[in-house]
Amino acid sequence: MSGLEPFGARLRRAMDERGPLCVGIDPHVSLLAEWGLNDDVAGLERFSRTVVEAVADRVAVLKPQSAFFERFGSRGVAVLEKSVAEARAAGALVVMDAKRGDIGSTMAAYAESFLHKDAPLFSDALTVSPYLGYGSLSPAVALARENGAGLFVLALTSNPEGGEVQHAVRSDGRNVGATMLAHLAAENTGEQPLGSFGAVVGATLGDLSTYDLDINGPLLAPGIGAQGATPADLPGVFGAAVRNVVPNVSRGVLRHGPEAVALRDAAERFAEEIRHAVTPS
Numbered sequence: 001m002s003g004l005e006p007f008g009a010r011l012r013r014a015m016d017e018r019g020p021l022c023v024g025i026d027p028h029v030s031l032l033a034e035w036g037l038n039d040d041v042a043g044l045e046r047f048s049r050t051v052v053e054a055v056a057d058r059v060a061v062l063k064p065q066s067a068f069f070e071r072f073g074s075r076g077v078a079v080l081e082k083s084v085a086e087a088r089a090a091g092a093l094v095v096m097d098a099k100r101g102d103i104g105s106t107m108a109a110y111a112e113s114f115l116h117k118d119a120p121l122f123s124d125a126l127t128v129s130p131y132l133g134y135g136s137l138s139p140a141v142a143l144a145r146e147n148g149a150g151l152f153v154l155a156l157t158s159n160p161e162g163g164e165v166q167h168a169v170r171s172d173g174r175n176v177g178a179t180m181l182a183h184l185a186a187e188n189t190g191e192q193p194l195g196s197f198g199a200v201v202g203a204t205l206g207d208l209s210t211y212d213l214d215i216n217g218p219l220l221a222p223g224i225g226a227q228g229a230t231p232a233d234l235p236g237v238f239g240a241a242v243r244n245v246v247p248n249v250s251r252g253v254l255r256h257g258p259e260a261v262a263l264r265d266a267a268e269r270f271a272e273e274i275r276h277a278v279t280p281s
Contacts, residue, residue: 004117004148007093007125008194011150012219014060014093015246017115020278021271022095025083027068031251033223034261035258041075044068047060047257048083054260055253055267056090059264061246063220066098081120093124094222095152101136103168108139120224125150127220131165134183141187143195150196150218155180156211158202158223174256181215188216194244203229203247214240221245224270225252231273242278 004010027047029039037043040188048064056062064087069080084094100110113119115128126144130137130153137153139202144151156166156177166177174182181199188195201208204227213219221237224247235242249270256266 006148006191006196006216007144007150008188008191010124010148010197011060011093011196011246012194014091018058018060019271019275020061020246021059021061021267021274022063022246022248023051023055023075023116023267024097024248025062025064025251026250026254028251029252031257034255037258041079044072044076045079045082047123048079050258050260051254051263052083052087052090054263056087056092059092059267061095062087062092063095063097063248063250064095077121078112084121084123088124095125095127096121096123097127099127099154100140101245103136104139104259107136108143111140111143115140115147115149117147122205123149123264124148125152126198127152127154129154130180130183133281134180144196148263151222152198152200152218153180153184155184155199155200156205158204158210158227158229178211184217185212185215191216194218198246201238203227203233203245205221205237208237209239211273213238215241217244220248222248222250225249228278231270233278234274245278246258247274 032043037046069076087094096114114121114123123245128137128140128151151225157273167175169175184199185199195217200220202223203221204223238245253266256262
């Protein structure tokens with residue numbers, strides 16, 4: 001065992017203490033340019049370091065998008081390793097947005113890359129794709145449990161293309177997205193104060209009252225800001241499960257760079273709007 005508390009318990013405490021905001025670290029080419037940075041490893045490092053220094057000591061979660069680091073090869077991955085370590089050292093939980101999904105030993109290797117306590121990229125949680133069958137995630141589930149980490153499983157995503165898979169109806173009458181939620185609820189049975197196995201559910205999807213979002217685990221909610229959702233939309237989308245929502249904001253915060261104080265102010269504004277929206281009156 002890693003000695004870490006389960007991810008769900010650590011996330012619940014971080015959300016209660018810091019608010020539930022998750023800030024993405026997404027060094028798009030366009031954002032690097034907006035910040036006056038070159039599209040190279042030096043620009044990537046400056047961007048990532050600035051975001052971590054600005055907000056890692058005050059937000060609950062940071063979510064680096066692995067692809068934007070991987071495109072620079074080994075030097076980009078080295079920047080990602082450093083960003084993860086520094087964010088965790090500052091008290092933020094790190095959700096690695098890598099959306100890995102495969103079978104057997106390959107899925108196990110992906111899990112070891114991000115969920116083994118001794119891995120250079122060890123993160124508090126990892127996004128994963130279940131569309132080779134939920135059971136294909138078993139190696140990641142097992143390693144996450146062993147190391148006090150968590151998973152966020154793609155269930156009802158905010159991209160419009162997702163519906164052709166996630167809304168497909170199975171022979172039992174339940175659609176694929178609802179099936180993923182049911183699997184996660186089973187993983188989290190009996191966990192207190194919160195399970196470690198969450199779902200990715202878009203904040204842009206409108207009324208989801210036909211779905212059982214009470215999975216006793218966190219709901220990572222992309223879509224706030226650039227994709228059109230607002231903090232005020234959260235209660236209407238997530239209903240009674242809104243207390244377990246981790247709203248993700250990326251460009252809405254990042255576009256305020258490169259000055260750290262402006263990033264910090266933007267994150268604090270979103271955090272306050274979210275806190276106001278999800279706190280019962």
